[in-house]
Amino acid sequence: MCGIFGIIGEYDASKARTALSKLSHRGRDHCGIIEKNQLFFAHQRLSIQDLQENAHQPFKYKNILLSFNGEIYNYKDLKQELSQSFEFKSSSDGEVLIAAYLKWGIDFVLHLRGMFAIALLDKDTLYLFRDRLGKKPLFFMHAKSFIFASEIKAITPFLQKTQMNEDALMSYLSFLAPTPPHTFFQGIKKLAAGEYLTFKDNVVTVQRYFDLLDVTPNIITSQEEVVASLEKLLDESISMRLHADVPIASLLSGGIDSAAINAYALKHSHNLQTYTIGYEGFSKYDETGNAENTASYLGLKNKKIIISQDDFVDASDTVLDTLDEPLNDPAAVPLYLLFQSIAKDGYKVVMSGEGSDELFLGYRQYFEYLDIENARNLKHKNWLKNYFKANYSQHREWEHYKRIFNDTLLFRTSGENFTDLQKNNLMKRNVKEGHSLQYIQSYRDRFELSVHTHESTWYSYIDLHLYQAEHFLTKLDRVSMAHNIESRTPFLDHELASYIFSLSPQLRHESGVTKSLLKKTLEPYLNNVILSRRKKGFANPYYEYLLSSNKLKLIEEVNKETGIFKEKELNEYLKTSSNNNFKKHIWGLYVLSIWIKKNLL
Numbered sequence: 001m002c003g004i005f006g007i008i009g010e011y012d013a014s015k016a017r018t019a020l021s022k023l024s025h026r027g028r029d030h031c032g033i034i035e036k037n038q039l040f041f042a043h044q045r046l047s048i049q050d051l052q053e054n055a056h057q058p059f060k061y062k063n064i065l066l067s068f069n070g071e072i073y074n075y076k077d078l079k080q081e082l083s084q085s086f087e088f089k090s091s092s093d094g095e096v097l098i099a100a101y102l103k104w105g106i107d108f109v110l111h112l113r114g115m116f117a118i119a120l121l122d123k124d125t126l127y128l129f130r131d132r133l134g135k136k137p138l139f140f141m142h143a144k145s146f147i148f149a150s151e152i153k154a155i156t157p158f159l160q161k162t163q164m165n166e167d168a169l170m171s172y173l174s175f176l177a178p179t180p181p182h183t184f185f186q187g188i189k190k191l192a193a194g195e196y197l198t199f200k201d202n203v204v205t206v207q208r209y210f211d212l213l214d215v216t217p218n219i220i221t222s223q224e225e226v227v228a229s230l231e232k233l234l235d236e237s238i239s240m241r242l243h244a245d246v247p248i249a250s251l252l253s254g255g256i257d258s259a260a261i262n263a264y265a266l267k268h269s270h271n272l273q274t275y276t277i278g279y280e281g282f283s284k285y286d287e288t289g290n291a292e293n294t295a296s297y298l299g300l301k302n303k304k305i306i307i308s309q310d311d312f313v314d315a316s317d318t319v320l321d322t323l324d325e326p327l328n329d330p331a332a333v334p335l336y337l338l339f340q341s342i343a344k345d346g347y348k349v350v351m352s353g354e355g356s357d358e359l360f361l362g363y364r365q366y367f368e369y370l371d372i373e374n375a376r377n378l379k380h381k382n383w384l385k386n387y388f389k390a391n392y393s394q395h396r397e398w399e400h401y402k403r404i405f406n407d408t409l410l411f412r413t414s415g416e417n418f419t420d421l422q423k424n425n426l427m428k429r430n431v432k433e434g435h436s437l438q439y440i441q442s443y444r445d446r447f448e449l450s451v452h453t454h455e456s457t458w459y460s461y462i463d464l465h466l467y468q469a470e471h472f473l474t475k476l477d478r479v480s481m482a483h484n485i486e487s488r489t490p491f492l493d494h495e496l497a498s499y500i501f502s503l504s505p506q507l508r509h510e511s512g513v514t515k516s517l518l519k520k521t522l523e524p525y526l527n528n529v530i531l532s533r534r535k536k537g538f539a540n541p542y543y544e545y546l547l548s549s550n551k552l553k554l555i556e557e558v559n560k561e562t563g564i565f566k567e568k569e570l571n572e573y574l575k576t577s578s579n580n581n582f583k584k585h586i587w588g589l590y591v592l593s594i595w596i597k598k599n600l601l
Contacts, residue, residue: 002027002057003044003481004067004119004138005154009125009145015157022153026069026481032057034065041121043067059319060418061098063123068094068137069150070116071486073240077112087380088393109209113240113495115488126199128246132494133355134193134469137477141188151325151478156189162599163187167439168325168560173423173588174436176328176415177470181206184325184595193469196532210494212461213450215501223520226507228256229499230521237493238264249342250351251272252302254290254533256354256515256522258364261490262300263525265351271299272351277338279389280308282541294530306342307334314551317594322482326595328417328588329475330542343483350485354472355492358414359500360515361508362535366459369411370509373455375404383516388390396420411459412440416466417584426569440466454505464497543583551590557591565589 003026008014008055013035020033020042027044034041045056059066072078075093078100088098093114100108101120106127107116117133120127128148130138140148141155148484149155163186168178178184180192191197195290196201212572220226238261242248250265252274265272288304295302307362312333321335342350357363375381388398400421403410416436424431439443443465447458473489480487500508508517519531546552552574559565570589577586 002069002108002392003154004069004117004118005042005044005149006067006121006126007040007145007147008121009038011040011145013040016042017596019149019154019157019575020044022157023150023482026150028484028554034058034060038190038300039121040178040270041065041067041119054583057094059098059104062096063421064231065100065119065121066094066098067119068097068116069113070118070131071241071488072096072112072114072116073243074111074113080190085362092543097529106196106209113493115492117150123475124200124517125534126197128191128199129209130191130193130195132194133464133492133497135471135473135477135489135492137474138191139183139188140191140204142195142199142204143187146202146204146314146346148217152183152188156185156324159185159187163601164596170423170435171439172326172328172592173418174416174420174439175413175466176417176588177466177474178325178440179466179470184599193465211446212464212501213446213452215498216500217452217454217457218504219502221504221507221543222497223507223517226503227518227521230517231524233493233496233499234260234490234521235264235267237490237496238351239268241488241490242268242270244349246390247273247346248349248351249275249345249347251338251353252291252295253353253536253538254287254294255353255535256519256531256533257356257491258351259294259298259530260356260518261351261353262294262298263522266300267525268300271300273303274347275303275305275338275342275350278304278306279418279541281336282544283537284539285535285539285541287489290533295386297530299528301346303341305336305338309541309545311337312540312545313551320591320594321481321598322478323474324478326588327471327474328415328584328591329471330587331538331540332475332479333542334540335475335538336482338479339483339485342509348485349479350487352476352487352489354476354489355464355468355497356518357535358460358468358489358514360518361460362416362515362518363458364514365414366456367509367512367514369400369459371458372404375401381405393584408434409437409444411455411462412436413462414459415469415471417588420584424566426573428563428566446595452501456505456509457501460500468492542587546590547585554588554597555586555589555593558596562596 003023005020023044032043041058049402057067071094078095082099088095109129111393116131117136118129127136145157147155163556165182165184165186168182168184171179181189194208195206196209198205236510250272252260276288278286278288315337316333319333388402420431420433420435443462478488573582
């Protein structure tokens with residue numbers, strides 16, 4: 001894993017190097033720079049495959065330059081296929097990308113299996129690629145020059161003025177993270193998962209090269225066939241991510257995703273060191289006991305990392321600074337501390353279970369939404385429509401049924417936070433009903449134009465793009481790379497995901513059991529105790545920490561200077577939150593206040 005950075009156009013060499021240094025945490029093994037007139041092309045390397053000097057980047061071949069962040073897991077197969085037409089000088093996956101581009105042009109990206117953010121300059125044309133499911137980030141800005149980077153912090157020095165992007169603010173309040181192409185910094189954009197950018201003749205073009213909806217559904221309707229195929233795909237996806245020239249560790253919760261990764265790793269003779277986090281004095285959030293039971297059953301080495309309130313509070317400002325912009329996920333702080341401990345033990349690669357819930361319907365609310373969808377079929381619902389309109393409630397269920405009776409889109413990601421009505425009541429601006437739909441409309445349009453029709457497929461599709469790629473994977477990338485660690489997510493293999501989208505939707509949900517297909521597949525590897533455990537997620541006592549450390553006052557202090565929110569309504573949220581209501585809303589406002597204070601006040 002690495003950091004990539006470049007400038008096409010005029011630049012100050014000293015300023016460019018200073019900006020690049022802000023990415024040094026992403027790769028401390030080597031810094032490579034190519035400087036020319038109107039060109040600064042650079043790379044911070046974290047050596048995972050082929051630790052030799054001839055694998056350093058940027059790669060140069062004739063008129064082609066390449067700076068690449070990620071891992072290509074099928075690079076050896078590609079190298080063998082391309083060896084007759086290209087003379088390789090290293091054993092790295094990066095050099096394979098140049099050979100693949102020479103053979104297939106920009107379609108080379110369709111041959112890659114892995115995670116990546118790629119910058120490829122061919123003469124006067126720059127291409128930027130973000131991997132299919134958004135595991136690796138890629139940001140850019142087009143002003144006097146064109147600038148790209150793995151993190152926002154390397155681009156902000158080139159802003160003439162720091163201004164907040166209102167679309168980033170509104171989409172963040174709705175969906176926990178800014179939706180592509182928006183970032184909180186006006187002028188800086190990001191590529192979405194599965195997109196590529198072309199910069200030529202001072203013109204930027206962004207296109208999509210991959211879409212899970214291109215997969216034909218209902219190809220497979222037999223559960224027995226699915227289980228057999230899933231077993232093979234999981235084995236393949238996990239085993240290919242076990243290859244590295246550095247030590248590999250794994251996260252271990254009490255759930256089945258991390259247990260599955262380690263069970264398959266053992267099958268391939270990899271007994272990974274595992275890590276589990278716990279919270280001092282808050283056993284209800286603690287998964288160390290369940291993780292210990294899983295480790296004992298599988299015969300794993302497990303290390304518990306217990307954090308205190310002081311640990312959380314002391315690290316929170318550093319973590320929020322690491323993220324560059326507001327991201328409403330309090331788990332970022334304990335995960336940062338967990339990776340800090342893993343790095344101290346000398347590991348550079350960590351396996352993690354992101355993506356399983358979205359692919360296998362692991363969230364209970366998916367089934368609740370499917371049930372609520374049935375209310376659309378009521379023939380006589382005008383009375384209910386009028387009743388809900390006249391009887392406003394803050395309860396989430398009220399919002400859901402109101403949408404059904406108004407014939408609007410029900411599910412808008414598992415990460416939906418403030419509804420449009422809540423924003424309208426809280427903010428000193430008019431927020432129209434349905435305002436937030438603009439940030440997910442392009443995804444919904446693609447879904448409705450595709451051959452997929454079942455709403456459960458929509459749930460997975462939008463969650464993979466926003467709740468996963470822009471929320472969970474953003475968090476995972478930043479907090480792991482902050483400690484020079486590459487995180488690998490085998491459930492987010494695009495071939496595995498494409499296979500899931502080819503199934504009859506009923507196979508995923510008809511039993512009414514979360515992750516039923518995955519659980520059936522894992523029966524030979526895990527016992528019933530592990531398979532039947534209730535999902536906890538990455539729960540943590542963040543709100544208790546906020547209250548006892550008196551941090552919430554910052555929200556009111558910042559709002560007095562900005563006037564974004566109505567004081568009375570904001571105070572009501574803060575009071576109500578003491579009863580454990582709207583905790584995620586309050587954390588989001590706290591994170592936003594931190595960013596505003598640092599960047600705008």
